[in-house]
Amino acid sequence: MISERHLLGPGPSNPYPEATRALADPLLGHLDPEFLRVMDETCEMLRTVWGTTSARTLPLSATGSAGMEAAFVNTVHPGDVVVVAVNGLFGQRMTDVAARCGAEVVSVEHEWGQPVDVERVLAAHPAPAIIAAVHAETSTGVRSDVAALGAGKGDALLLVDAVTSIGGIELRADDWGIDIGYAGTQKCLGVAPGLAPFTISDRAFERRVQTPRSWYLDLGMLGGYVGEAGVRQGGTGQRTYHHTAPTAMVASLHAALSRILDEGLEAVWARHRAAGEALQAGLQEMGLELFAAEGHRLPELTTVLVPDGVDSAVVRRELLDRHGIEIGAGAGPYAATVWRIGLMGHNARPDAVLLALAALKDVLGR
Ligand SMILES: *Cc1c(COP(=O)(O)O)cnc(C)c1O
Numbered sequence: 001m002i003s004e005r006h007l008l009g010p011g012p013s014n015p016y017p018e019a020t021r022a023l024a025d026p027l028l029g030h031l032d033p034e035f036l037r038v039m040d041e042t043c044e045m046l047r048t049v050w051g052t053t054s055a056r057t058l059p060l061s062a063t064g065s066a067g068m069e070a071a072f073v074n075t076v077h078p079g080d081v082v083v084v085a086v087n088g089l090f091g092q093r094m095t096d097v098a099a100r101c102g103a104e105v106v107s108v109e110h111e112w113g114q115p116v117d118v119e120r121v122l123a124a125h126p127a128p129a130i131i132a133a134v135h136a137e138t139s140t141g142v143r144s145d146v147a148a149l150g151a152g153k154g155d156a157l158l159l160v161d162a163v164t165s166i167g168g169i170e171l172r173a174d175d176w177g178i179d180i181g182y183a184g185t186q187k188c189l190g191v192a193p194g195l196a197p198f199t200i201s202d203r204a205f206e207r208r209v210q211t212p213r214s215w216y217l218d219l220g221m222l223g224g225y226v227g228e229a230g231v232r233q234g235g236t237g238q239r240t241y242h243h244t245a246p247t248a249m250v251a252s253l254h255a256a257l258s259r260i261l262d263e264g265l266e267a268v269w270a271r272h273r274a275a276g277e278a279l280q281a282g283l284q285e286m287g288l289e290l291f292a293a294e295g296h297r298l299p300e301l302t303t304v305l306v307p308d309g310v311d312s313a314v315v316r317r318e319l320l321d322r323h324g325i326e327i328g329a330g331a332g333p334y335a336a337t338v339w340r341i342g343l344m345g346h347n348a349r350p351d352a353v354l355l356a357l358a359a360l361k362d363v364l365g366r
Pocket of ligand 1: 011063064065066090134136137138139161162163164184193194
């Protein structure tokens with residue numbers, strides 16, 4: 001028996017209770033009509049949290065990283081110019097994935113902790129095939145202006161990582177011009193890790209690679225997964241076998257999405273905002289310094305500088321041993337000098353804020 005933890009790291013976060021309970025329900029077969037209904041409803045609710053009407057919106061059976069892979073492998077033709085905004089670890093990864101797909105990558109580098117400089121990204125190449133950016137950089141706790149990228153994208157496709165923004169902060173794929181978007185379940189959606197909510201516009205789908213290097217992630221075969229009818233809009237057409245959908249995980253995602261939409265998407269965003277602002281104010285009152293640029297901080301993921309003379313790893317260990325709280329270390333070059341504290345999904349609550357602050361005070365002796 002593993003003791004219960006407060007997972008306040010960047011991920012996984014504590015799931016919503018509804019999502020956990022769904023995992024204990026009797027298992028459905030992946031072609032059971034009841035499961036097909038759950039899948040159709042899940043895709044419909046995903047459209048709402050993405051802010052899209054695209055019929056090609058579904059949970060890929062793989063983690064967020066596979067969502068990134070699917071996004072690039074299906075849309076990058078060899079030699080395509082792909083402009084990538086890099087302001088942290090996940091932007092860096094995008095450049096690697098795009099290069100492996102044969103892209104001519106134009107990487108627009110930013111200082112970590114800063115938001116994407118939209119003008120510089122849009123000016124980086126006169127006619128890119130794709131512009132890619134991370135909406136919520138989990139490595140630094142920074143939000144970037146995706147709407148402005150969409151407004152200036154021209155003929156390019158806009159490819160966005162929404163892993164840490166979906167279900168936590170405002171996200172409007174259609175209004176903002178997102179053509180290809182991928183996410184994950186374990187951050188603000190409040191589900192265990194393992195699925196990649198994905199969406200692609202008709203425009204991007206028409207330009208896709210006909211025979212992508214990946215068989216499993218070939219979006220042209222998605223009809224076999226959600227059903228061609230599902231792809232066309234919510235019908236109950238014949239499914240063909242592509243792979244065995246992880247039915248328990250889809251049921252869990254269905255439960256979390258139902259809970260989010262019952263609460264109201266805007267209310268959920270407001271709950272994240274209130275929790276993040278309270279945590280950030282409390283940390284500053286303790287004399288700690290925040291890492292992410294002011295005005296661009298994510299409420300769901302707070303980055304804070306480890307004070308001088310404090311051993312980051314010892315503090316994280318004591319939080320875990322004494323209070324059952326997991327917070328994240330910094331990413332990449334900031335591994336030892338920054339902490340990352342998540343308030344995502346179910347954790348975006350006042351009691352989680354108070355617990356995190358009290359435990360840190362205790363361990364730091366402040
Ligand atoms: C967590 C994360 C990913 C990777 O998701 P996995 O589920 O760990 O594969 C990608 N991008 C961002 C911004 C993330 O926070």
